Amino acid sequence: xxxxxxxxxxxxxxxxxxxxxxxMDERLLEIAGLADFRATPITDLKEPDKTGVDVxxxxxxxxxxxxxxxxxxxxxxxxxxxxxxxxxxxxGVPALRNFCGADEALRRAYIEAESNDGEGKIxxxxxxxxxxxxxxxxxxxxxxxxxxxxxPDPDVIAYVLTELAQGRMPEVKDERLHWN
Amino acid sequence: MISLTINGQSIQAxxxxxxxxxARQNGIxxxxxxxxPNLTPYGGCRLCVVEVKGLRVPMASCTLxxxxxxxxxxxxxxxxxxRQVILSLLFSERNHFCPFCQVSGTAVTSxxxxxxxxxxxxxxxWPMQPQxxxxxVDTTHPYFILDNNRCILCxxxxxxxxxxxxxxxxxxxxxxxxxxxxxxxxxxxxQSSCISCGSCVQVCPTGALIERSSAYQGSQSQLTxxxxxxxxxxxxxxxxxxxxxxxxxxxxxxxxxxxxxxVLCKQGRFKPAHEQRQRLTTPMxxxxxxxxxxxxxEALDAAAARxxxxxxxxxxxxxxxxxxxxxFKRLFKDGLHxxxxxxxxxxDAGAEYAAHASLPLEGRLDMLSHADCxxxxxxxxxxxxEVAGFMVKRxxxxxxxLIVIAPQESDFANLAHYVLRxxxxxxxxxxxxxxxxxxxxxxxxxxxxxxxxxxxxxLTALLRSTGLEADLVQAAAQALAQAAAPVIVYESDLYASPxxxxxxxxxAEQVGALDAGRKGLLSLKGSANSLAAAQLGLDGSLVxxxxxxxxxxxxxxxxxxxxxxxxxxxxCLVVQAAYASSLTASADVVLPSAIWAEQSGxxxxxxxxxxxxxxxxxxxxxxxxNTAVLQSLAQRLQVALDGDWRAELAVRPSLVTxxxx
Numbered sequence: 131x132x133x134x135x136x137x138x139x140x141x142x143x144x145x146x147x148x149x150x151x152x153x154m155d156e157r158l159l160e161i162a163g164l165a166d167f168r169a170t171p172i173t174d175l176k177e178p179d180k181t182g183v184d185v186x187x188x189x190x191x192x193x194x195x196x197x198x199x200x201x202x203x204x205x206x207x208x209x210x211x212x213x214x215x216x217x218x219x220x221x222g223v224p225a226l227r228n229f230c231g232a233d234e235a236l237r238r239a240y241i242e243a244e245s246n247d248g249e250g251k252i253x254x255x256x257x258x259x260x261x262x263x264x265x266x267x268x269x270x271x272x273x274x275x276x277x278x279x280x281x282p283d284p285d286v287i288a289y290v291l292t293e294l295a296q297g298r299m300p301e302v303k304d305e306r307l308h309w310n
Numbered sequence: 311m312i313s314l315t316i317n318g319q320s321i322q323a324x325x326x327x328x329x330x331x332x333a334r335q336n337g338i339x340x341x342x343x344x345x346x347p348n349l350t351p352y353g354g355c356r357l358c359v360v361e362v363k364g365l366r367v368p369m370a371s372c373t374l375x376x377x378x379x380x381x382x383x384x385x386x387x388x389x390x391x392x393r394q395v396i397l398s399l400l401f402s403e404r405n406h407f408c409p410f411c412q413v414s415g416t417a418v419t420s421x422x423x424x425x426x427x428x429x430x431x432x433x434x435x436w437p438m439q440p441q442x443x444x445x446x447v448d449t450t451h452p453y454f455i456l457d458n459n460r461c462i463l464c465x466x467x468x469x470x471x472x473x474x475x476x477x478x479x480x481x482x483x484x485x486x487x488x489x490x491x492x493x494x495x496x497x498x499x500x501q502s503s504c505i506s507c508g509s510c511v512q513v514c515p516t517g518a519l520i521e522r523s524s525a526y527q528g529s530q531s532q533l534t535x536x537x538x539x540x541x542x543x544x545x546x547x548x549x550x551x552x553x554x555x556x557x558x559x560x561x562x563x564x565x566x567x568x569x570x571x572x573v574l575c576k577q578g579r580f581k582p583a584h585e586q587r588q589r590l591t592t593p594m595x596x597x598x599x600x601x602x603x604x605x606x607x608e609a610l611d612a613a614a615a616r617x618x619x620x621x622x623x624x625x626x627x628x629x630x631x632x633x634x635x636x637x638f639k640r641l642f643k644d645g646l647h648x649x650x651x652x653x654x655x656x657x658d659a660g661a662e663y664a665a666h667a668s669l670p671l672e673g674r675l676d677m678l679s680h681a682d683c684x685x686x687x688x689x690x691x692x693x694x695x696e697v698a699g700f701m702v703k704r705x706x707x708x709x710x711x712l713i714v715i716a717p718q719e720s721d722f723a724n725l726a727h728y729v730l731r732x733x734x735x736x737x738x739x740x741x742x743x744x745x746x747x748x749x750x751x752x753x754x755x756x757x758x759x760x761x762x763x764x765x766x767x768x769l770t771a772l773l774r775s776t777g778l779e780a781d782l783v784q785a786a787a788q789a790l791a792q793a794a795a796p797v798i799v800y801e802s803d804l805y806a807s808p809x810x811x812x813x814x815x816x817x818a819e820q821v822g823a824l825d826a827g828r829k830g831l832l833s834l835k836g837s838a839n840s841l842a843a844a845q846l847g848l849d850g851s852l853v854x855x856x857x858x859x860x861x862x863x864x865x866x867x868x869x870x871x872x873x874x875x876x877x878x879x880x881x882c883l884v885v886q887a888a889y890a891s892s893l894t895a896s897a898d899v900v901l902p903s904a905i906w907a908e909q910s911g912x913x914x915x916x917x918x919x920x921x922x923x924x925x926x927x928x929x930x931x932x933x934x935x936n937t938a939v940l941q942s943l944a945q946r947l948q949v950a951l952d953g954d955w956r957a958e959l960a961v962r963p964s965l966v967t968x969x970x971x
Contacts, residue, residue, distance in 0.1 A: 216409055219435045229405060229444040229459075269439060276434035280409035303432040309425060310414040 134295055136185045137178035138170040138214075139204055141197035142224040142264060143190025147215035148172060150281035157288045165295035178207040185210050185294045191217040191224050192270050196259035205271035210294060213267040214287070216280040216309060223280075225264040232261045277302055278309045314380040329371040329382055330358055340384050341393060341427055343400075344464035345372045346513050348565060348572055349473055355464055356396050357427060360384045368392055394431050400424065402438040403487055404445070405459035411517040412525045419529040423515035424462055445490060450500030453580040454511045454521050458490045461518040467491060467510035474509040474573040476703030491518070505692070506576035507700070512562050523583040524552070524560035533559055536926035539913050541629045541838040541906040542577035545569060545675065545697045546915030549578060551907055551926035558583055558907060558927060569675060569915065575696035582907065587889035590902035591932040601900060606934065606942070613861075613884045613899045614946035620858035623650040625877075626848060627867035628837040630936055631911020631923060635839060636955035637940040638863055639846045645949030650853045653843035654867065655836045661844035663805035664965045671815065672966045673797075673829030674917045678702055681830075683711040683793030685744075685786075687800035687814070688737060692721035695834050695916075698799070711789040715740050728786035733777030737804065740783075741813035743772040745820045747787030790821040795830070798823055802833040802840075833965065835916040837867075841966070842914035845959045854880055862886065862893070865936055866905040869893060886939050902933045909935050914959065918966035 140148060148171060152158070168183055169175035178186060186208025192198050205211055216222040227235040241250035267273050277290055286306045293300035311322045316333050323332035328351060333340050343355040353373035360371045363381035368389060371382075383389070400406070406424065408414040413421040417429045445458035463482065468491065471480040479502055483492045493502035511519045533552040540547040540561075548567020552559045561579050563572040593609030594601040604612075624642035626635060635653065643651040678684065678701035691699025699722060706712060706725060714726040715737060723729045732740045746769040773780055790796050798818055804810045814831065815824075823830025835841045843849060852873070854860055860880040862869075864887040869877070877883055878896045885897040888905045910925045929935055934942070944951050956970050 213435070216407075220407060221439065222407065223409060225440075226405070226407060228440075228442040263442075266435070266439060268435065273435075278434055302434050304429075305417060307429050307432065307434065308416040309408040309428070310411075310416070310420075 132166075134165045134184040134297065135168050135179070136165050136187065136291070136295070137168040137183040137204070137208065138187035138189070139178070139200050140171050141188060141190035141200050141218070142193035143215060143217040143222070145171070145189070146281040147189040147218075147279075147287075150279075150284050151214075151287050153284040154288045155284075157284075157292075161288070161291050161295055164292065178204060180207065182207050182209070184208070185212065185291075187212045187214050188218050188267055189214045191221045191264045191266055192262070193224050193227075193264040194259035194261050198262070198270060201267060201270045210274045210299075211267075211271065212275040212277060212290065212294070213273045214277050215282055216278055218267045219276050219278045220309075221264050221266045225266075228264050232263075275300060275302070278307070280310050283308065312376050312378050312380075314376050314378070314382065316382045317384055323376045325376070327376055329360060329362075329369075329374045329376055329380070332376050333371065333382075333384065338384060340371055341430055342372060343423055343427060343462060343515055344466060346466050346469075349466060349469040349513065352465055352469065355400070355462065357393055359389060359392055359396075361386055361389060390431065393427075394433060394437075397424075397428050397431060397433060398437050400462050401428070401436045402440050404443070404461060405440065406516075411460065412520045413517040413529070415529050415531075419531045421529050422517060441487070443487075448493075448499050450498035451504065451506070452500065453506055453508065453523070453576070453584070454499075454519055455525075456491065456493075456499055457518050457520070459518075460516045461491055462516055463489050463491075464515060465491075466513040466515065467519055470509040470513045472707075473704055475505065475507040475575075475700045476706065477503065477505055477507065477700075479504045480510060505696070506580060507574060507696070508576065508579040509563070509573055512572070521560055521580075521583075523580075527559045528554050534926075536924050537564060538907075538926060539838075539921045539923040540574065540578035541913065541923065542575070542581070543695050544835045544838055544840055544916035545695050546838065546913055546919060546921050547574055547578050547697055548921070549574065553926050556928050569919065569921075570697050573697055573700055575700075577696070587891070589930065589933075590887060590890050590894060590900060591930060593902060593932075594897075594900040596898045601895070601897075609899055609901055610939075610942050610946055613901065613943055616859050616882050616884060616898065617646065617861060617943075618947060620882075621856060622646065622648045622859040622861060623852065623854050623857040623880075624648050624652070624861040624863075625852050625873075626653050626843070626863040627865045628653040628656060628840040628843040628848075629867045629906065630839065630863065630865045631909060632839060632842045632846075632914060632920075632955055632959065633911045634863070634865075634909075634936045634940065635843050635846055635848060636953065636958065637937050637944070637951045639848055640951040640953055641940055641944045641947070641949050642861065643847065645944065645951075646947065650850065650857070651848060652850045652852050653840065653848040654869065654873075656840060656843045656849035656851075661849045661962060661964070663808075663811050664963045667811075667815070667963075667965065669963050670965055670967050671818075671824070671829060672831045672833060672917070675701070675832065675915075677795070677797045677830060677832065678799065679705065681705075681710060681793070681795050681797040683713070683789050683796040685713045685715070685790060685796065685798045685817075686722065686726075687715045687741070687798065688804055689799060689801050689834060690716065690718075690720035690722045691799070692725075698834070702799075711793065713786045713789060728782060728789065730776075730778055730782065730786060736807075736809070738807070738809040738813040739772050739776045740778065741810065741817045743769060743776055743778065743783050744787045744790065745813070745817045746772060747784050748791040748817070748820045750784075751788050751791035787821075790817075793821065795828070796821050796823045797830045797832060799832045799834070802835045805833070831965075833916070838915075839913050841916060841918065841964070842912075842959060845914070845962050845964060845968075846955070847962065852876070858882060859884065862897075863903075863936065863940070864888075864893075865903060886936065888933070901939050903939055904929045904933060904935045908933075909937075911937075912955075914968070916966070918964060918968040920959075920968070920970045
């Protein structure tokens with residue numbers, strides 16, 4: 131029987147959840163023995179196989195049209211979708227801009243920022259993705275496994291991947307459940 | 311007793327207790343959020359819902375009284391689902407994004423009861439996303455921050471403000487999901503009637519109310535908690551001193567403390583963490599008009615040399631523990647036979663009066679909580695001894711009558727039903743007028759005033775001398791005379807005048823405050839250990855004239871300006887103090903000493919209750935503990951400090967019954 135395949139991608143997050151994934155240290159090798167890591171932001175292959183993967187992992191919330199595309203692509207190509215980290219699960223820190231709106235967030239970041247030289251300009255290239263309300267992953271596509279945490283503890287990620295790599299659904303509860 | 315069944319377990323409960331209380335008493339845990347054991351049940355969050363056989367819908371167990379034969383289930387799949395929905399709705403109302411919240415953590419480290427409740431219900435995500443409503447954060451208060459974005463509208467803070475400190479500052483504005491916690495009529499907290507007792511912060515289950523000084527300094531699980539006693543005043547509130555790596559993080563009221571049951575005032579809760587004074591960290595000697603750092607041995611030798619064989623006066627802060635006061639008394643009074651060995655404000659503890667009063671006259675502090683009429687004489691309990699004031703304030707809504715005799719306006723007088731301002735006449739005349747009028751009200755007992763026409767003449771004369779309205783005095787006297795449990799609380803300096811003291815006791819007898827074993831008098835006795843200082847005989851007033859040297863054991867206390875000037879005029883001044891001040895700057899020898907949180911020791915509060923303060927912080931390098939300084943000095947002066955302070959505390963008659971074990 132071929133090894134289960136795992137693919138991951140990131141959206142509106144800080145890459146911290148992937149750092150936490152790498153923080154599993156030698157357990158990465160154990161999981162690599164159980165499953166095949168395919169496309170991830172930290173491997174050469176950038177997009178999940180068109181033929182599909184068993185486990186898709188997404189970090190970050192959805193804050194624009196590009197993220198939305200990534201989310202739909204992953205959902206359509208994976209069997210089990212994992213929302214990894216507080217941004218994917220809840221919206222997280224990027225979602226805080228929803229409290230003030232995108233326009234105010236852009237103004238604060240590009241014009242009123244302390245590091246600005248006084249000639250700030252909000253990027254408006256037509257090739258840029260269109261901004262939206264920041265949403266949790268489950269608001270855009272159905273999610274099978276929620277792994278909250280900012281970032282999730284490496285032990286929790288190791289547990290989740292080990293279970294999935296062996297065809298079991300992980301249960302994130304008790305000491306494995308943390309939202310911060 | 312009432313018999314009921316919870317989760318198949320047969321239990322007994324007192325009539326009137328809630329299902330929640332009955333469950334807890336029997337070790338059955340029901341999740342709660344708005345409930346707090348020290349506050350009146352509110353039934354707001356619905357997390358504590360239970361199923362009761364025969365009832366159509368789940369009921370909030372915190373407001374449901376037990377009844378005979380009740381069959382209750384607390385953990386059915388349906389209830390679990392209800393709780394998840396309740397939590398989902400709470401999370402969807404406001405900004406409950408955890409990662410950057412001060413109280414967020416794991417199941418072990420989280421100080422957030424909302425987050426813990428979600429963990430407890432195995433919630434991995436929010437089924438409903440937030441509404442993205444934004445509320446202004448109120449940062450106008452000097453000690454804490456109110457963030458309505460984190461609020462779950464449990465109203466614990468509102469209840470604490472009313473039920474613990476009786477201040478009624480916090481309330482809720484608007485309705486439903488738009489409800490927000492506000493101060494007064496939506497004033498910024500910093501400009502509101504808030505008195506900074508901080509009870510609201512201590513009971514807040516989320517990060518909606520957080521302390522400025524301790525925010526992001528670590529969760530409860532990372533802090534060391536030391537149970538201790540506040541040295542702020544003579545009430546003697548129980549406190550939990552929370553420290554981390556040898557630093558003070560915050561102070562909380564001890565819910566189990568017999569005196570205050572968790573409530574504190576700003577002096578106890580916030581002031582220590584906001585201390586701005588400069589710490590003294592090395593002993594110093596004045597050489598050629600300038601203070602020079604020296605070793606402890608040099609400083610102690612110099613201090614001993616200056617005190618040896620000369621007439622000296624000695625002054626100590628009554629904020630210091632009994633052990634230090636006793637060592638001080640042994641050294642200066644018994645050892646060096648100094649002519650003037652006193653504590654700061656020590657004459658206020660009424661020890662002189664106690665020596666010839668029929669004793670003891672005074673009762674316990676909790677009388678204030680159970681009184682139906684309180685007469686406050688010369689005290690402003692909104693300014694000093696605030697927690698004693700809370701005991702009165704929080705009961706005013708229940709119909710407790712408050713009478714204040716004070717020459718000045720005060721916030722406390724503003725709360726009173728009757729304010730008697732002695733004009734030209736003395737306080738004694740006002741008290742006598744009340745006695746006279748109370749006698750007319752038919753209250754039993756009381757000697758000293760004639761009846762009938764003569765009494766009326768006496769009252770008229772007293773009214774004339776005090777300039778008070780007859781109706782006002784009559785109404786106040788009536789309230790006192792008709793009270794079942796009247797209490798008279800007063801400044802101890804009133805004892806300095808024998809007339810006033812006699813009038814006080816006469817009034818207390820007249821209105822039944824001293825009937826049948828009641829001791830309805832209570833004096834405030836100044837500072838944390840003023841009573842102990844007085845019991846040890848350190849209660850005279852300071853006389854520096856004729857002294858060749860003055861020794862001041864100040865600890866972390868501050869002196870009033872007039873005393874600073876008097877001490878600066880002394881020919882030689884040795885100061886044992888924690889903080890640099892104009893006084894230490896002009897001292898000849900400076901001995902840096904510990905602050906309250908760095909030393910253990912006993913405190914005797916105003917009701918004669920001996921309590922143990924425990925050191926919560928290490929003594930900094932270069933600094934010495936207060937008793938240790940006196941011991942080292944005594945060694946050099948060949949004075950033995952041993953003795954039994956406990957026995958000596960009990961020798962002198964006292965106005966209160968001392969409990970010294």
